[in-house]
Amino acid sequence: MSASEPLLRVEDLRVEFPTEDGIVHAVDGVSYEVQRARTLGIVGESGSGKTVSSLTTLGLTRTQGARISGRILFEGKDLVALSEAELRTIRGNEIAMIFQDPLSSLHPFFKVGAQLIEAVRVHQDVSKDVARRRAVELLGLVGIPDPSRRVDEYPHEFSGGMRQRAMIAMALSNEPKLLIADEPTTALDVTVQAQILALLERLQQELGMAIVMITHDLGVVAEMADDIAVMYAGRIIENASAETLFAGPEHPYTWGLLKSIPTLTGSRSQPLVPISGSPPSLINPPPGCHFHPRCPYSQPDHARIDPQLRPVSEASSEGASSHQVACLLEPSVRKRLWAELSEGKTPEQARVDVGLPAPPEALASAADPVGDVPEVGL
Amino acid sequence: MTRYIIRRLLWGVVLLVLVLALLFVIFRILPTADPAKLRAGRLQSPKIIAEIRHDLGLDKSLPAQFWIYIKGIFLHFNLGYSYYSNAPVKELIFNRLPATLSLVLGGAIIWLFAGLSVGIISARRAGSKLDRASMGTALVLVSAPEYWLGLLMLFFFASDIGKIHVFPGAGSYVGLTAEPAKWFTSMVMPWLVVAAGTAAIYARLIRGSLIETMGEDYIRTARAKGLSERRVVLRHGLRSAINPIVTVLGVDIAVLLGSSVLVETVFDIPGIGRLNYVAITHSDFPIVQGTVLFAAMFVILANIIVDIAYAYLDPRVRYS
Numbered sequence: 296m297s298a299s300e301p302l303l304r305v306e307d308l309r310v311e312f313p314t315e316d317g318i319v320h321a322v323d324g325v326s327y328e329v330q331r332a333r334t335l336g337i338v339g340e341s342g343s344g345k346t347v348s349s350l351t352t353l354g355l356t357r358t359q360g361a362r363i364s365g366r367i368l369f370e371g372k373d374l375v376a377l378s379e380a381e382l383r384t385i386r387g388n389e390i391a392m393i394f395q396d397p398l399s400s401l402h403p404f405f406k407v408g409a410q411l412i413e414a415v416r417v418h419q420d421v422s423k424d425v426a427r428r429r430a431v432e433l434l435g436l437v438g439i440p441d442p443s444r445r446v447d448e449y450p451h452e453f454s455g456g457m458r459q460r461a462m463i464a465m466a467l468s469n470e471p472k473l474l475i476a477d478e479p480t481t482a483l484d485v486t487v488q489a490q491i492l493a494l495l496e497r498l499q500q501e502l503g504m505a506i507v508m509i510t511h512d513l514g515v516v517a518e519m520a521d522d523i524a525v526m527y528a529g530r531i532i533e534n535a536s537a538e539t540l541f542a543g544p545e546h547p548y549t550w551g552l553l554k555s556i557p558t559l560t561g562s563r564s565q566p567l568v569p570i571s572g573s574p575p576s577l578i579n580p581p582p583g584c585h586f587h588p589r590c591p592y593s594q595p596d597h598a599r600i601d602p603q604l605r606p607v608s609e610a611s612s613e614g615a616s617s618h619q620v621a622c623l624l625e626p627s628v629r630k631r632l633w634a635e636l637s638e639g640k641t642p643e644q645a646r647v648d649v650g651l652p653a654p655p656e657a658l659a660s661a662a663d664p665v666g667d668v669p670e671v672g673l
Numbered sequence: 674m675t676r677y678i679i680r681r682l683l684w685g686v687v688l689l690v691l692v693l694a695l696l697f698v699i700f701r702i703l704p705t706a707d708p709a710k711l712r713a714g715r716l717q718s719p720k721i722i723a724e725i726r727h728d729l730g731l732d733k734s735l736p737a738q739f740w741i742y743i744k745g746i747f748l749h750f751n752l753g754y755s756y757y758s759n760a761p762v763k764e765l766i767f768n769r770l771p772a773t774l775s776l777v778l779g780g781a782i783i784w785l786f787a788g789l790s791v792g793i794i795s796a797r798r799a800g801s802k803l804d805r806a807s808m809g810t811a812l813v814l815v816s817a818p819e820y821w822l823g824l825l826m827l828f829f830f831a832s833d834i835g836k837i838h839v840f841p842g843a844g845s846y847v848g849l850t851a852e853p854a855k856w857f858t859s860m861v862m863p864w865l866v867v868a869a870g871t872a873a874i875y876a877r878l879i880r881g882s883l884i885e886t887m888g889e890d891y892i893r894t895a896r897a898k899g900l901s902e903r904r905v906v907l908r909h910g911l912r913s914a915i916n917p918i919v920t921v922l923g924v925d926i927a928v929l930l931g932s933s934v935l936v937e938t939v940f941d942i943p944g945i946g947r948l949n950y951v952a953i954t955h956s957d958f959p960i961v962q963g964t965v966l967f968a969a970m971f972v973i974l975a976n977i978i979v980d981i982a983y984a985y986l987d988p989r990v991r992y993s
Contacts, residue, residue, distance in 0.1 A: 355896055379902075387899035399890035403989060404912050414898045449988040465898070 300371070301328040302505050303352070303473055308365035308375075308587040310344070317578040320574050321347040322363070323529035326604075329473065334499065334506040336520030338513060338552065342574045344529035345509045349475045351375075353392055369473070369497035388418040391428070393465035395478040397458035405435075406445035414468040438494060452538050456487035460494065467498065474499075475507045480515060492518050513552055517541060525549050528585040531604060535618040545607055545620035545629055547590050550636055568642060576598050584623055591642035592632065593654040597623050599663040674984065681980055683974045692980050693746065697739050700958050701813040711956055723934045752966065753959035755952075762963035766945060772846060773944035774937065777929045779860055780867030785922065787868065788875025795876065796883035796914075797906065808880070811873035823866045823939035830862060844941035867933065871925055877916060882914040889913070919982055927975035931968020 310322040322344040329335045336346045352358045352374060354365050367374040369390065374382065394400040402410060411430035412423060421425070427446070434442035437460040448457055459479060464475055476495065480488035488611065496519060499506055508519050516523050516537065523540045525533040525548065533546040544550055551570035572589040575581050584602050586595040602621040628649060635645035646653070709725040710717060726732045730741055741828070752762035795804040809840035814822075829835055831842030845859040886892065887910050895909040896902075934946035941947075945964055952960035984990045 304711065333776070350986055353897055355893065358896075383899045385899070392897045394894065396890060400894045402891040402895070404987060413900070422858050451989050462894075465894075529771060663839055 301332045301550055302370065303329040303507075304366075304368040305348070305352070306366040306368070308348060308351065308367060309363070310347050310356055311362040312356075312359060313362070314578075319577045320529050320580065321361075321577055322351065323580075325526070325529070325531050327524050327531060329507055329533070330521075331472070331505055332499065332503045333521045334508055334519050335590045336508045336510065336516030336523045338510060338516055338523060338524060339526035340511055340574050342528075342577065343526040344577075345526045348526075349392070349477060349507060349509055352606045353386050353390060354379065354476065384418070387466075387471075388415060388469045389471055390473045390475065390492050391469070391471040392475040392477065392658050393459070393466050397455065398450060398482075400462055401458060403450055406447055407453065408448075411446070411461075411465050411468060414465045418469045429468065430464075433468055434461065436467065437461070437464045438490075440463070455483050456490060456554050458630045459483060459487075459491050463491075463494065463498070467502070470502060471504055473505045473507065475509070477509045478511070479508075481510070481512070488515075495519065511561055513556060524592055525552070528580050529577060530585065530621065531619075532586065532621045533619065534604065539618050543617070543618075543630075544633060546586075547620050547624070547632075547642075548586050550633060550642075551589075554636060554642075565646075566641075584621075587654075591654065592624060592628075592646055592651055594623070594652065598655075644673070676983065678977075678981055681977045682948045685977050688973050689970065690743070692973075693743060693966065694739070696962055696965055697742060700962050701738060702735065708756055708958060720847055722889075725766045728888050729931045739929070752963035754898055755957050755960050757952075757957045757960075759957045762959050765948060765960060766963055768947045769945045771848060771928055772942050773933060773937070773946065775849060775856070775860055776863050776867060776933055776944060777926055778940060779864045780871070780929070781926050783864050784875060785870035785918075787872040789879055791872070791876040791917070792879030793883060793906070793911070796887070799880070803882075808877065814873035815877075817870065817919035818935075819866055819870065820939050822869055823863070823936055826862045826866055827939070829848055843939065846942045854926070863936055863942060866939075867929065867936050875921075878917055878921070879914060882917050883910055886910050886914040916983070916986055919986060920979055923979035923982070924972065927971035928968070930971045931964065945946035 304319065305327050307324060308322055308325045309320070312319040312321060324350055325344065325498065327335065327337075331666060337349070347356060347361075351361070351363055351526065352369075354374065354377070356363065357379070363375055365375065369385065372385075372387070377385075386625045401407065405413075408427065408430050412426040415421065415426040415429050416423070421429070431442045431446050434446055439445055439457060439460055445453070445457075450461070453461060459482075463479075474495075479495070480491050483491060492515065495508075498504070506519070508516060510516060520537045522536050523534070524531045525540075527548050532550050533544065540549070543552075544553060548570070551568070554568040555570060557567055570589055571591075575585055575588065581588050581598070583596075583598040583600055584590070584593070587597040590597070600623055602623045604619045604621045607618040607620055607626065624632070628651065631649045632645050632651075635648050636642065638647065706925055707722075708729060709722045709731060710727050712729075713721050723732070730738060733741070745753070750763060754761055755765065773982060791807050795807050798804050827834060827842055830837060830839040832838040832840060833842040835842065839857045840862050841855070845855070847855050847859065849856045883906075887906070892905060892909055895905045900909075912968070930945070932946060934950050936942070937944040937946040945967065949961060949964040952958075952964070
């Protein structure tokens with residue numbers, strides 16, 4: 296394995312759930328890479344497939360009767376092809392995961408210490424005493440005060456932020472090479488969110504692990520991520536380093552995400568621009584570009600042609616793959632649209648200024664009603 | 674925790690007094706056969722009846738009677754004397770208790786074991802043929818009356834009247850201390866009959882509870898740790914799913930201790946249920962009163978134990 300080999304390489308991953316209503320295409324041909332000791336942010340709305348793709352990495356969608364194809368190469372091993380027993384030696388050991396709601400993710404009837412001890416002892420052949428000392432050490436590492444006392448408390452005696460710290464401690468118990476954090480700060484207060492992110496950054500530096508940060512919050516990835524993948528309807532629609540993406544986003548959906556967050560520095564009169572419509576059905580996704588029913592710049596043939604992820608036109612010095620986008624608009628048109636939007640124009644004004652025809656009315660109004668996006672949890 | 678237990682015990686005493694009052698109303702105030710006349714037998718002269726009334730304390734005012742009744746129970750645990758045999762009710766009940774305890778506790782072990790195993794397997798294979806077959810069987814067992822199941826058992830397996838002679842039939846009960854082996858074989862059929870319906874209910878209960886629990890976030894966490902599926906289900910899943918079972922188990926055992934009339938009658942087991950049944954046919958009210966009081970005590974006690982067990986099982990309850 297060469298030094299440049301990524302820690303995790305996902306190739307054309309597809310995850311489908313057969314349901315009574317039809318096949319849910321939760322992840323529809325996704326490829327990405329995570330380098331050692333770096334952070335990849337996966338951004339998208341609920342139902343965009345970001346969580347399912349990560350759960351699949353750990354083999355946790357198997358029990359739900361998911362149909363999985365593609366490859367997930369972790370240090371050269373294809374996790375999709377591994378047996379359940381082989382996967383278990385990796386789960387919680389080389390790849391660990393933390394979840395959105397730290398209260399419901401900890402077992403309410405077991406002491407925090409017992410849950411940590413269990414996590415240590417699944418993968419390490421050590422005595423209970425050794426594992427307990429390790430648990431106390433881990434709680435201290437994640438910044439829980441008085442860890443030797445708190446190790447004997449139950450999750451409900453911890454505050455929200457402390458619970459997430461405990462979850463992180465559990466994930467770190469076997470010093471994983473990769474930590475998947477699924478919306479780790481969504482259920483927390485803003486001040487606590489910042490603490491948890493700072494903690495993750497510190498731990499990453501100390502332990503040298505790679506992180507996949509799944510979130511709907513661009514603020515979180517701006518803080519943490521080296522690279523960003525934007526997901527929509529089970530696909531990656533834009534992919535770049537964090538600086539590149541924030542400096543020059545290419546996809547109208549990414550623009551929508553950026554324009555729908557309030558900024559402290561922007562003028563107050565500048566309205567937030569939400570993305571209209573709802574996420575599409577994953578059973579019958581819209582034809583052509585999946586985003587076209589909600590796209591303010593969509594053109595008639597966008598409902599027919601399925602855009603592929605392509606490098607952004609000019610080959611940059613870092614290599615062709617550094618910034619990719621799946622959009623049918625001309626690169627020059629996209630540049631001008633983003634320039635207009637950056638000045639604070641509404642999408643409608645920007646479209647008129649750039650001289651694009653209005654999106655076909657029928658399509659615009661056909662923006663899917665609340666799509667039947669099944670909640671896929673475990 | 675100690676204060677919690679004390680508070681619960683005190684409430685139990687209050688509840689017991691209320692049950693006593695209710696029993697008193699039912700047996701002494703509501704119209705029943707006059708105990709004095711029953712006791713007088715054929716010599717029903719007014720004088721004799723008046724004497725008996727005096728002996729039984731029935732000539733006192735109702736509040737005074739209630740006071741004596743309560744005092745007797747709380748100070749001396751005196752439940753009165755059988756009208757029929759003059760024997761102390763307390764003694765009659767204590768003599769019958771081992772048989773009923775054998776029946777109910779043995780049955781409880783069987784229904785817990787059977788209910789849990791079937792429920793867990795069904796939950797893990799929800800929707801499979803095995804699941805549907807066992808849940809169908811459970812439905813039949815829940816619906817089948819105990820005395821009918823008991824008679825079927827005797828008809829097929831009793832060593833005297835059965836088609837195949839497997840177990841000793843009705844009336845074969847002996848005490849555990851007298852002949853342990855015979856005690857065991859004579860109890861097998863009653864145990865199975867007592868356990869059948871409850872096992873079926875528990876199987877359905879644990880199935881539903883476990884399926885729900887397995888969808889919880891902390892189960893996903895347990896899997897993400899790399900635990901084996903067996904450990905995920907049996908340690909993390911069952912630990913939560915078992916709670917509703919604990920709640921019903923105590924009360925089910927308590928209720929059966931006071932009301933296993935049908936099974937005890939079918940198999941002719943000399944237990945409390947049978948004692949009660951015979952007393953009713955003789956209008957022997959002190960015994961009926963005593964057995965009902967016992968049953969109420971079991972239920973109250975079981976509820977307290979369940980509450981304490983619950984606090985032990987669910988740490989969140991302890992602090993609220």
